[in-house]
Amino acid sequence: MRVSFRKRRAGPAAPRLNQWKDLSGEKAVMKVGRMRTARRQVAVRLGVLVTGVVILGWLITMAVTYSSRIARELLEIHTITVEGVHHLNKQKVIELAQIGQGTPLHQVVPATVEEQIKAHPWIKEAQVSRVPFHELKITVIERKPAAIVRAASQNFLSDEEGHILTKLGQADDDTFPLVTGVDLEGLLKGTDVVRRSIMSGIELARVIGHTFDGRLRVQAESQTNLVALVQGVRFRFGEESVEEQWERFQRVKPTLKSLNFDGAGRGISEVDLRYDNRIIVREGG
Numbered sequence: 001m002r003v004s005f006r007k008r009r010a011g012p013a014a015p016r017l018n019q020w021k022d023l024s025g026e027k028a029v030m031k032v033g034r035m036r037t038a039r040r041q042v043a044v045r046l047g048v049l050v051t052g053v054v055i056l057g058w059l060i061t062m063a064v065t066y067s068s069r070i071a072r073e074l075l076e077i078h079t080i081t082v083e084g085v086h087h088l089n090k091q092k093v094i095e096l097a098q099i100g101q102g103t104p105l106h107q108v109v110p111a112t113v114e115e116q117i118k119a120h121p122w123i124k125e126a127q128v129s130r131v132p133f134h135e136l137k138i139t140v141i142e143r144k145p146a147a148i149v150r151a152a153s154q155n156f157l158s159d160e161e162g163h164i165l166t167k168l169g170q171a172d173d174d175t176f177p178l179v180t181g182v183d184l185e186g187l188l189k190g191t192d193v194v195r196r197s198i199m200s201g202i203e204l205a206r207v208i209g210h211t212f213d214g215r216l217r218v219q220a221e222s223q224t225n226l227v228a229l230v231q232g233v234r235f236r237f238g239e240e241s242v243e244e245q246w247e248r249f250q251r252v253k254p255t256l257k258s259l260n261f262d263g264a265g266r267g268i269s270e271v272d273l274r275y276d277n278r279i280i281v282r283e284g285g
Helices: 019-075 090-097 110-118 184-189 192-209 242-256
Strands: 079-083 123-131 135-142 145-151 154-159 164-169 178-180 217-219 226-230 233-237 268-272 280-283
Touching: 079 090, 090 110, 090 123, 090 135, 110 123, 110 135, 145 164, 145 184, 145 192, 178 192, 184 192, 192 217, 192 226, 192 242, 233 242
Parallel strands: 079 135, 145 178, 178 217, 233 268
Antiparallel strands: 123 135, 145 154, 154 164, 217 226, 226 233, 268 280
């Protein structure tokens, strides 16, 4: 058997393939693919996040709206109670408060409502309180009528601090002392000068009223020259305290027993208390 050891003839030379270059291209393609995938994932996550935020906002809005409605229903005013009224009726006070049933209790500002109520001339003080869960309580202190003030032939009802409560016109009430001589314009404006004159007249009526019965009339043109008329007798008061001047008269009054206070023009017609340590008495005809 013959064995041939001849060399195999080599084929023609061929160009060498660049295997490293092909590998780099594949890596670049894979990298681009991964980047696109990552961008898609980011976009999906962002979309999910935005959708979640929108849904959460909607849920919060619905919750707030629903809870607000429930809160309003739980705190609506069902009852308004009014205490302390005597001359005004309760409905008038409620109208002054400008609050109706169904108003949310938490929306009521007590200080504002109190000022609205005190704007009425009859109301001296007002207190507004919120009572859980459906009640608004209003407590008022009314001014007390103390005198009839006559100015320019018109009568007005006044309290003890000189505040005008109402205009009476020609009507009168002889259960109250009558104060005259005040300025009409100042009376309507409530000036301090007029109010002090009215207060002096009311104080004078109070002091004399403990001694004499009947209606007292006070001329209050000047606080330092008050004139009181009662039972036909005219009393003149000066700058000194009214009470001190009246006490001085009370001390000498027993010596005047022979003189009559009968209101018929007989006996004493005038008692002048304007001078220190002396009293001038004038007799009527």
